[in-house]
Amino acid sequence: MRILSGIQPSGVLHIGNYFGMMQPAIALQAEGEAFYFIADYHALTSLQDPKALREHSRGVALDCLACGLDPERAALFRQSDVPQVTELAWILSTVTPMGLLERCHSYKDKTARGLPASAGLFTYPVLMAADILIYDSDVVPVGKDQKQHLEVTRDIAVKINETFGEVFKLPEPRIQTSTGVVPGLDGQKMSKSYGNTLDIFGEEKETRKRVMSIVTDSTPVEAAKDPESSVIFQLFSLLAGDAQRQEMRDAFLRGGTGYGEFKKRLFAALWDYFAAMRARRAEILAQPDYIDDVLAQGAQRANQVADAVMCRVREAVGL
Numbered sequence: 001m002r003i004l005s006g007i008q009p010s011g012v013l014h015i016g017n018y019f020g021m022m023q024p025a026i027a028l029q030a031e032g033e034a035f036y037f038i039a040d041y042h043a044l045t046s047l048q049d050p051k052a053l054r055e056h057s058r059g060v061a062l063d064c065l066a067c068g069l070d071p072e073r074a075a076l077f078r079q080s081d082v083p084q085v086t087e088l089a090w091i092l093s094t095v096t097p098m099g100l101l102e103r104c105h106s107y108k109d110k111t112a113r114g115l116p117a118s119a120g121l122f123t124y125p126v127l128m129a130a131d132i133l134i135y136d137s138d139v140v141p142v143g144k145d146q147k148q149h150l151e152v153t154r155d156i157a158v159k160i161n162e163t164f165g166e167v168f169k170l171p172e173p174r175i176q177t178s179t180g181v182v183p184g185l186d187g188q189k190m191s192k193s194y195g196n197t198l199d200i201f202g203e204e205k206e207t208r209k210r211v212m213s214i215v216t217d218s219t220p221v222e223a224a225k226d227p228e229s230s231v232i233f234q235l236f237s238l239l240a241g242d243a244q245r246q247e248m249r250d251a252f253l254r255g256g257t258g259y260g261e262f263k264k265r266l267f268a269a270l271w272d273y274f275a276a277m278r279a280r281r282a283e284i285l286a287q288p289d290y291i292d293d294v295l296a297q298g299a300q301r302a303n304q305v306a307d308a309v310m311c312r313v314r315e316a317v318g319l
Contacts, residue, residue, distance in 0.1 A: 001031060001032030001033065001138045001139060002032060002033045002034075002035065002135060002136060002137050002138045002139070003025075003028045003029070003031065003032050003033065003034045003035070003137070003138070003139045003140070003141070003174075004034075004035045004036075004037075004131070004132055004135055004137035004139075004140050004171070005021065005025040005028075005034075005035075005036050005037075005140065005141055006036070006037045006038070006039045006042075006079065006131060007021055007022070007036075007038060007039060007060055007064070008038075008039045008042055008043050009038050009039070009040055009043050009047075009053065009056035009057040009059070009060045010043055010046060010047055010056065010192065011056060011192050012059065012192075012199050012201075012202075013059075013060065013063045013199070013200050013201075014190055014192070014197035014198055014199050014200060015182060015190070015197075015198050015199075015200055015235075015238070015270070016182035016184070016189070016190030016191065016197065017200070018067065018200050019182050019238050020181075020182055021141075022063075022064060022067050023067075024141050024174075025141050026064075026067060026068045026069050026074075028139070028141060028174070029069065029070060029073045029074040030073070032138070032139070033074075034073065034074035034075070035074070035075045035077075035135050035137070035298075035301075035302060035305075036064065036069060036074055036075065036076050036077075036298075037076075037077055037078065037079045037082075037131065037302070038057050038060050038061060038076075038077070038078045038079060039079050039131070040053060040057050040078055040079050040080050041079045041080055041085070041086065041127060042079070042124065042127065042128070043056070043057075044120065045110075045115065045118060045120045045121045045124060046110075046115055057078055058291060061076060061291050061294065061295055062281065062284060062285070062291055063200060063201065063281070064076060065280075065281075065284055065290075065291070065294065066201070066277045066278070066280045066281035066284060067200070067277050068277070071294045071297060071298065074298075075297070075298035075301040075302055076294055076295060076298040077295055077298035077299040077301075077302045078295060078299065079131065081295070081299035081302070081303070082134070082299065082302050082303055082306050084134060084303075084306045084307065084310045085127070085130045085131055085134050085306065086127070086130070087310065088130040088133065088134050088309075088310060088313060089123075089126050089127045089129075089130040091160075091313060091317060092126050092129055092130055092133070092156050092160065093123060093126045095156070095159045095160055095163055096126055096156050096159070097159075100125075100152060100155060100156075101122060101123065101125060101126070101152075104124075104125050104148065104152060105148060106124065106125070106148075106149070107121055107122055107124065113193060125149060125152045125153075126156065128149055128152075128153065129152060129153040129156045129157070132150075132153050132171050133153065133156075133157055133168050133171070133309070134305075134306045134309050134310070135302065135305050135306065135309070136168075136169055136305065136309055137171045138169070138171060138172065139171065139172055139173075139174050140153075140171050140172070140173055140174065141173075141174040142173050142174070142175060147173055147175060150171065150172075150173040153171060154170050154171065157169075157170055157171075158170070160316075164316040164317055165316055167312060167313060167316045182235075182238065183231045183234050183235065184196025184197060184198075184231075185197070185198070185210060185213055185214050185215060185231070186215050186231075187215060187231050197210075198210055198211065198235075198270065200274060200277070201274070201277075201278060201281060204271065207267070207270065207271070208267050211263050211266055211267040211270065212260070212263050212267070214231050214232055214235075214259075214263060214266075215231065216230070216231075216232070216259040219259075221255075221256065221257065221258040222255055222256055223255050224252070224253050224254065224255040225252045225253070225255070225259075226252070227248070227249045227252040227253065230252065230262075232259065232262045232263060232266050233248060233249065233252060233262070235266055235270075236248055236262075236265065236266045236269055239266075239269040239270055239272075239273045240269050244269070248262065248265065
């Protein structure tokens with residue numbers, strides 16, 4: 001079974017990225033052959049600072065390795081190190097109905113948030129389909145809000161197969177249902193776009209400050225509080241074990257503890273949860289060539305698969 005997942009190098013990674021994508025994807029490396037790519041082609045739709053793009057791409061690789069990605073079990077590589085993916089995207093685009101792209105909510109969402117309405121942003125799902133299909137992927141882990149991306153990929157693959165014969169296998173989504181949407185400091189979905197994030201590897205002082213800035217209601221200290229509607233409790237639940245989670249829930253319902261105290265407990269849980277990963281990150285940084293070697297090895301493995309698939313595609317379409 002081949003597993004594929006990608007992450008955009010759009011900036012410093014936060015715990016929403018970790019619990020939403022990195023943790024479940026890294027866990028899957030034990031189930032089969034895993035390919036993880038850093039989506040620098042995709043990032044060009046919103047990040048057009050070459051220095052920042054290179055730095056963010058390297059930073060994503062560093063953080064993925066620190067968080068448990070094992071290069072002996074999984075290939076980690078930059079999307080742009082497999083240029084065949086853009087050739088495949090063009091071939092796919094020749095059979096992709098405009099109506100299919102017009103129905104994609106990601107384009108509407110991103111333009112509504114102020115991103116320029118570029119052709120690249122509009123055809124983003126076609127490149128995403130190429131990312132998946134070029135590695136003969138069997139399983140793609142996605143959140144519920146990304147399920148449409150897999151549906152589009154399967155629709156395009158079916159269209160190619162109907163037109164040129166059985167060229168592609170149809171990938172299956174692995175829907176991540178355990179975590180759901182990770183809330184940010186203001187209660188909205190945690191996102192760099194909203195400036196409401198907690199970085200995975202942020203500095204201690206700044207991380208504590210951001211935790212203490214979480215928006216709360218005006219419930220008095222002595223009063224009972226609703227844990228389910230609290231960002232503090234929702235984040236704590238991701239970081240703590242069952243016993244600690246139940247202890248905090250009871251304290252919310254009992255009353256007598258203020259939100260400030262709960263925030264301190266959240267920070268302690270957050271700092272402890274990522275302690276081993278911070279140590280691993282420091283070890284990697286002490287090895288100047290390690291990241292480049294891992295990316296080169298991953299790109300070699302990815303290109304071997306992509307070359308074989310593209311030979312099949314070119315023959316099928318007549319190139």
